[in-house]
Amino acid sequence: MMKKTNKLMPSSFLVSLSHSITGITCCPPPASFQFHSHFLLFSTNKSNPNPKPHFPTHANLQQLLLEKSKTGFDKLDDALAVFDKMLHMKPLPSVYQFAQLLAALVKMKQYSVAVSVFRDMCVQSISLNIVTFNTIINCFCHLNRVDYAFSLLAGTIKHGFVPNVVTYTTLIRGLISQDNPAEAQLLFTNLVRFKVIQPDVVTYNTIINGLSKRGHISTAVMLFRYMEKKGCKPNTITYSTLIDCLCKLRLVDQALGLLHEMTKKGITPNVITYSSLIQGLCDFNRWQDVNQLLSEMNTRNISPNVHTFNILVDAYGKEGMINDAEDVIEFMIQRGQHPDVVTYNALMDGYCLRGEVDKALAVLETTMKRRGIVPNTRSYTILINGYCKKLKVDRAVDLFQQLPREGLSPNIYTYTTILQGYFLTGRHVEAQKFFKEKMMLNKGLKIGMVTCNTMLDGLFKNRCMDEAMSFFHLMQCNGLTPHIGSYNIMINGLCKNGNFEKAKIMFESLPSKDLLPNVRTYNIMIQGFLQEGLLDQASELFVGMKANDCLPDDVTYNTLIRGCFHNKKYNEAGVLIDEMVSHRFSADASTASLFLNLLESKEQDQNLLALRKRFLSPACY
DNA sequence: CTAGGGTTAG
Numbered sequence: 001m002m003k004k005t006n007k008l009m010p011s012s013f014l015v016s017l018s019h020s021i022t023g024i025t026c027c028p029p030p031a032s033f034q035f036h037s038h039f040l041l042f043s044t045n046k047s048n049p050n051p052k053p054h055f056p057t058h059a060n061l062q063q064l065l066l067e068k069s070k071t072g073f074d075k076l077d078d079a080l081a082v083f084d085k086m087l088h089m090k091p092l093p094s095v096y097q098f099a100q101l102l103a104a105l106v107k108m109k110q111y112s113v114a115v116s117v118f119r120d121m122c123v124q125s126i127s128l129n130i131v132t133f134n135t136i137i138n139c140f141c142h143l144n145r146v147d148y149a150f151s152l153l154a155g156t157i158k159h160g161f162v163p164n165v166v167t168y169t170t171l172i173r174g175l176i177s178q179d180n181p182a183e184a185q186l187l188f189t190n191l192v193r194f195k196v197i198q199p200d201v202v203t204y205n206t207i208i209n210g211l212s213k214r215g216h217i218s219t220a221v222m223l224f225r226y227m228e229k230k231g232c233k234p235n236t237i238t239y240s241t242l243i244d245c246l247c248k249l250r251l252v253d254q255a256l257g258l259l260h261e262m263t264k265k266g267i268t269p270n271v272i273t274y275s276s277l278i279q280g281l282c283d284f285n286r287w288q289d290v291n292q293l294l295s296e297m298n299t300r301n302i303s304p305n306v307h308t309f310n311i312l313v314d315a316y317g318k319e320g321m322i323n324d325a326e327d328v329i330e331f332m333i334q335r336g337q338h339p340d341v342v343t344y345n346a347l348m349d350g351y352c353l354r355g356e357v358d359k360a361l362a363v364l365e366t367t368m369k370r371r372g373i374v375p376n377t378r379s380y381t382i383l384i385n386g387y388c389k390k391l392k393v394d395r396a397v398d399l400f401q402q403l404p405r406e407g408l409s410p411n412i413y414t415y416t417t418i419l420q421g422y423f424l425t426g427r428h429v430e431a432q433k434f435f436k437e438k439m440m441l442n443k444g445l446k447i448g449m450v451t452c453n454t455m456l457d458g459l460f461k462n463r464c465m466d467e468a469m470s471f472f473h474l475m476q477c478n479g480l481t482p483h484i485g486s487y488n489i490m491i492n493g494l495c496k497n498g499n500f501e502k503a504k505i506m507f508e509s510l511p512s513k514d515l516l517p518n519v520r521t522y523n524i525m526i527q528g529f530l531q532e533g534l535l536d537q538a539s540e541l542f543v544g545m546k547a548n549d550c551l552p553d554d555v556t557y558n559t560l561i562r563g564c565f566h567n568k569k570y571n572e573a574g575v576l577i578d579e580m581v582s583h584r585f586s587a588d589a590s591t592a593s594l595f596l597n598l599l600e601s602k603e604q605d606q607n608l609l610a611l612r613k614r615f616l617s618p619a620c621y
Numbered sequence: 622c623t624a625g626g627g628t629t630a631g
Contacts, residue, residue, distance in 0.1 A: 066623095069623075096622065096623055097623090100623060102623090103623065103624070131623050134623095137624090137625090138625065166625045167624085167625080169625045169626075170624080170625050172625090173625070202625055202626045203626085207626095209627065237627045238626090238627085239627090240628075241626080241627045245627095270627095272627055273628085275629075276627080278628095279628075279629075307628050307629050310628095310629045313629090318630095342630065343629090345630060346629080382631085385631080413631055416631090450631090
């Protein structure tokens with residue numbers, strides 16, 4: 001797996017490290033980094049209007065920190081109040097206790113506050129240790145500032161501390177999460193080669209997770225086998241990581257195999273392991289298997305938690321089985337697991353998918369309020385989406401405007417949903433106005449590819465071809481390089497708007513953009529050729545896509561088969577039907593009804609009749 | 622002693 005990095009000379013490692021250690025400073029970050037203002041406000045404010053319980057003795061503090069470092073404080077202000085007290089204690093609390101306070105902030109995901117507390121510790125000359133540094137390096141990684149994390153690595157060394165396996169594991173995770181797996185691999189290989197550290201199970205788990213999440217499951221499995229060979233025993237988390245990844249790849253049975261393997265080895269699955277598997281099974285509507293796992297959990301004394309139940313509520317909701325979703329909520333309450341905002345959002349989404357938006361609204365306004373669960377932006381976005389899908393855009397806009405009054409701000413998803421609603425109802429003028437005035441002028445909104453694709457698709461569907469073309473240009477001027485998905489929308493839009501020539505030119509230009517057509521691209525072009533009455537060219541493209549290792553899907557076959565029917569090429573259709581069935585795809589409704597219409601029509605053909613038996617076989621459906 | 626890893630929804 002690490003072949004590529006094995007070839008690197010040792011010096012590359014040093015170069016890459018020293019590259020990161022440019023600004024050796026004890027108090028990164030550079031001035032450009034944004035800090036929370038809470039801290040300064042708080043610690044300089046002597047007359048705190050909101051006094052918190054006092055923790056005057058070292059013993060009390062020790063007890064409190066022990067607890068809060070595991071759970072986090074309830075409120076950020078509480079944590080900062082404690083820090084303020086600590087600064088005024090005599091003698092000063094130990095390094096260990098300051099480290100616990102930082103740990104509590106990390107638990108609360110208040111990474112930038114932790115950084116700013118750390119900075120203040122530097123200023124106040126509070127002594128630091130390797131744990132403190134590791135904690136802050138981790139904070140920078142979570143803030144997506146791996147560059148600062150590396151400069152703090154330098155700071156750590158400068159302070160005379162020796163970075164350990166925790167430090168490097170943190171940095172590896174940071175690099176991976178910054179989409180820099182190559183650097184992560186380089187770091188890992190060189191750390192091992194120069195015996196800087198001995199990777200432990202956490203290091204392996206981190207990399208295995210990073211690899212699997214980026215679609216390199218086979219490499220992840222190789223590393224998994226490798227760690228065992230190196231005498232590092234995989235644990236529950238290692239297995240859970242792989243199981244989750246297999247489930248997400250829809251390889252649930254392989255995941256179940258790993259569950260079996262781990263239990264045989266005496267590694268006990270926990271609630272997270274089971275939750276991943278339940279999610280995987282839900283994706284296939286394998287409810288019986290889900291229930292079996294739930295009872296297996298029961299016999300093993302592993303209680304489902306809110307996460308687990310939320311997965312079930314979501315899955316039932318998505319399948320339209322809203323009563324089952326409600327039952328799960330009832331059950332979890334009985335079991336003492338309190339539903340949270342995710343639970344009710346999943347339920348609301350379920351109602352919306354059934355078109356019952358008003359019932360979803362009632363969940364927000366009645367059930368959630370009664371249970372003291374505060375809706376978030378997403379709760380409203382679900383409702384907004386629900387109303388848009390019911391073509392009640394004005395109602396959606398009402399809710400959109402209600403958001404700030406609830407103390408919430410709409411995010412890019414909310415905006416994009418409204419945009420979609422306008423396009424869906426033919427109100428493309430308002431859509432464009434909304435985009436220009438509400439979205440582009442909002443500096444806080446990061447307009448990405450999804451929004452641009454919504455614009456493009458909406459413009460084409462509203463027959464605004466010129467606007468779509470110029471928007472496609474505009475997005476590129478703004479530094480967004482279209483992916484194949486955007487090209488698919490463009491090519492499809494051009495075809496559907498009667499501009500096949502332009503579509504074809506764009507399709508042919510893909511290689512020059514270093515883009516590979518995917519199955520959807522081919523499907524669109526095949527459909528385009530057929531629309532132009534060019535069955536031969538469509539078939540040629542079908543051959544071409546297979547030659548380019550692009551596997552045809554059910555849409556490809558159905559499109560081509562319909563094309564053959566229209567052109568009375570029943571033999572060709574027969575060949576395609578056989579091929580489709582052998583790939584376990586089946587005829588869709590429109591292909592089937594076209595065929596039945598042909599059979600009923602007057603002009604019957606020998607070859608058509610010959611198809612009858614094959615086409616109507618159960619394998620086709 | 623403390624620090625790093627895995628699960629839910631667009």
